[in-house]
Amino acid sequence: KKISNLQKFRKCDDTIPGPPAHPIFGNVSAFSGKNTAEIYEIFRKTADEFRSKGKNVIRYRFLDKLYVWPLTGKALSKVLESTTELNKGDDYRFYYPWFGGGVLVEGFGERWRTHRKLLTPTFHFAKLEGYLEVFNEESKIMIECLDKYAESGKTVDMFEYIKRCALDVICGAAMGTKVNAQYYHEHPYVKAVEGFNTLAIQHALNPLYEFDFIYWAVGLKKQKDEYLHTMKKFTGDVIAERQAAIASGEVERETSKRKMNFLDILLSSGEANILSDEDIRQEVDTFMFAGHDTTTTSLSWMCWNMAHHPDIQQKVYEELVSIFGEDPNTEVTTEGLSKLEYTERVLKESKRQTIPVPALQRKLINDMEIDGYTIPSGANVAIAPMVLHKNAEAFPDPDKFDPDRFLPDEIAKRYAYDYIPFSAGLRNCIGQKFAQMNEKVMLIYILKNFRLEPMAGFNATKPVFEAVARPSHGIPVKLIRRN
Numbered sequence: 001k002k003i004s005n006l007q008k009f010r011k012c013d014d015t016i017p018g019p020p021a022h023p024i025f026g027n028v029s030a031f032s033g034k035n036t037a038e039i040y041e042i043f044r045k046t047a048d049e050f051r052s053k054g055k056n057v058i059r060y061r062f063l064d065k066l067y068v069w070p071l072t073g074k075a076l077s078k079v080l081e082s083t084t085e086l087n088k089g090d091d092y093r094f095y096y097p098w099f100g101g102g103v104l105v106e107g108f109g110e111r112w113r114t115h116r117k118l119l120t121p122t123f124h125f126a127k128l129e130g131y132l133e134v135f136n137e138e139s140k141i142m143i144e145c146l147d148k149y150a151e152s153g154k155t156v157d158m159f160e161y162i163k164r165c166a167l168d169v170i171c172g173a174a175m176g177t178k179v180n181a182q183y184y185h186e187h188p189y190v191k192a193v194e195g196f197n198t199l200a201i202q203h204a205l206n207p208l209y210e211f212d213f214i215y216w217a218v219g220l221k222k223q224k225d226e227y228l229h230t231m232k233k234f235t236g237d238v239i240a241e242r243q244a245a246i247a248s249g250e251v252e253r254e255t256s257k258r259k260m261n262f263l264d265i266l267l268s269s270g271e272a273n274i275l276s277d278e279d280i281r282q283e284v285d286t287f288m289f290a291g292h293d294t295t296t297t298s299l300s301w302m303c304w305n306m307a308h309h310p311d312i313q314q315k316v317y318e319e320l321v322s323i324f325g326e327d328p329n330t331e332v333t334t335e336g337l338s339k340l341e342y343t344e345r346v347l348k349e350s351k352r353q354t355i356p357v358p359a360l361q362r363k364l365i366n367d368m369e370i371d372g373y374t375i376p377s378g379a380n381v382a383i384a385p386m387v388l389h390k391n392a393e394a395f396p397d398p399d400k401f402d403p404d405r406f407l408p409d410e411i412a413k414r415y416a417y418d419y420i421p422f423s424a425g426l427r428n429c430i431g432q433k434f435a436q437m438n439e440k441v442m443l444i445y446i447l448k449n450f451r452l453e454p455m456a457g458f459n460a461t462k463p464v465f466e467a468v469a470r471p472s473h474g475i476p477v478k479l480i481r482r483n
């Protein structure tokens with residue numbers, strides 16, 4: 001199979017534009033020995049280079065795997081609008097032992113469709129009001145944990161605090177379980193997720209790691225298994241705790257599905273034999289990961305952007321005070337959130353400038369023509385906000401932070417898929433509304449309590465090319481109390 005794929009995809013070295021490829025290894029050497037921040041930069045620079053030559057599509061080949069990157073929203077439209085090309089790409093396989101079978105990585109078919117239908121309503125807009133209490137409560141704890149830095153004037157890495165808060169939120173809101181990660185800084189789950197994501201990308205870019213023996217011999221299989229054990233133990237405990245609390249009568253489960261939280265819907269579907277215990281675990285693992293790492297990265301970059309643009313930070317602060325008042329601990333309500341205007345635009349621009357999910361993949365079932373090139377079946381097509389959002393034609397002077405790009409008249413000038421932080425089409429993000437609300441509540445508490453000042457230059461911390469583009473060196477800021 002590997003040899004036949006190599007023969008098939010090698011032909012694309014000449015038929016699709018892309019950097020020069022070695023006859024066997026393809027583009028492997030350009031990435032070997034590089035860390036994931038350097039890899040991010042290579043992908044972005046190469047996209048810019050080809051786009052400036054008028055190309056809308058480029059290819060990379062790693063031995064027997066072909067990756068095709070449409071470089072504009074328009075070139076990507078066929079993929080995003082397809083109702084059949086919904087299989088996830090080759091590199092999601094690395095995640096199978098963690099949450100294979102879950103809705104994020106499951107191939108296109110009946111199982112994905114059924115799970116997606118069951119789970120989508122659990123994060124529906126109508127549910128969010130119920131989750132708001134947890135967003136408020138956990139954000140207040142985050143401020144309490146950060147306060148000592150405002151007092152001492154010491155630099156703090158906001159990323160570490162936002163991450164633990166987001167984890168407490170997803171567990172508290174969606175799973176009805178309090179895990180107190182914010183009070184437990186060396187949380188093993190958090191470290192394991194981070195380590196696993198780095199392993200995933202190293203695996204994707206080194207074809208030798210496809211051979212189980214080599215992966216084992218270099219010690220990485222053992223490392224991967226240790227991370228898996230930690231992560232599954234954590235989610236297993238969360239499920240067991242909720243089950244025990246319901247069984248003992250300590251908590252009463254809502255009777256209507258309309259009101260139940262995410263985990264209770266899964267558990268009740270288990271009792272009705274619609275889902276097995278393993279199905280439930282896979283979905284809990286999926287949402288635990290998809291539900292905290294992304295929001296964390298998004299809000300962390302937002303804080304970095306605010307620290308580096310004090311004038312914009314001040315305008316956001318003024319809008320927050322005008323809606324919620326000066327008291328930094330006023331409860332955030334849905335009514336107040338609906339009045340945000342400038343802050344909305346700033347958040348959008350932040351997700352354009354520093355993209356939480358840099359790139360995702362579809363694996364083509366059939367040949368597809370994109371921008372005049374025939375992309376063969378079995379190729380991976382990259383849906384890459386990290387390059388789309390930097391397309392100078394859609395976003396002139398793309399590295400400039402300018403929230404006014406999201407004024408209605410400006411949006412109307414662009415193509416629908418030029419800006420897709422949550423992807424688009426039938427496999428778009430289930431948690432989009434939950435994430436945006438959660439992110440806003442955390443941001444409101446942070447900015448109403450503190451003014452953020454950067455403790456390093458903007459490029460001292462860089463997005464990494466992993467499942468989630470976390471900052472390579474955290475978010476080092478100084479916090480100055482507002483009142």
Ligand code: HEM
Nearest residue numbers: 104290291294295298356357360422423427429430431435
């Ligand atoms: C700012 C935060 C977030 C961003 C930027 C984001 C982005 C994305 C993107 C780009 C995808 C497409 C992935 C792919 O096609 O492989 C996706 C899918 C998904 N997201 Fe999110 N996400 C965020 C937060 C969340 C949250 C909070 C949840 C759950 C509570 C969530 C659950 C999911 C799930 C389950 C999928 C898979 C959907 C499917 O394949 O059918 N996400 N997200």
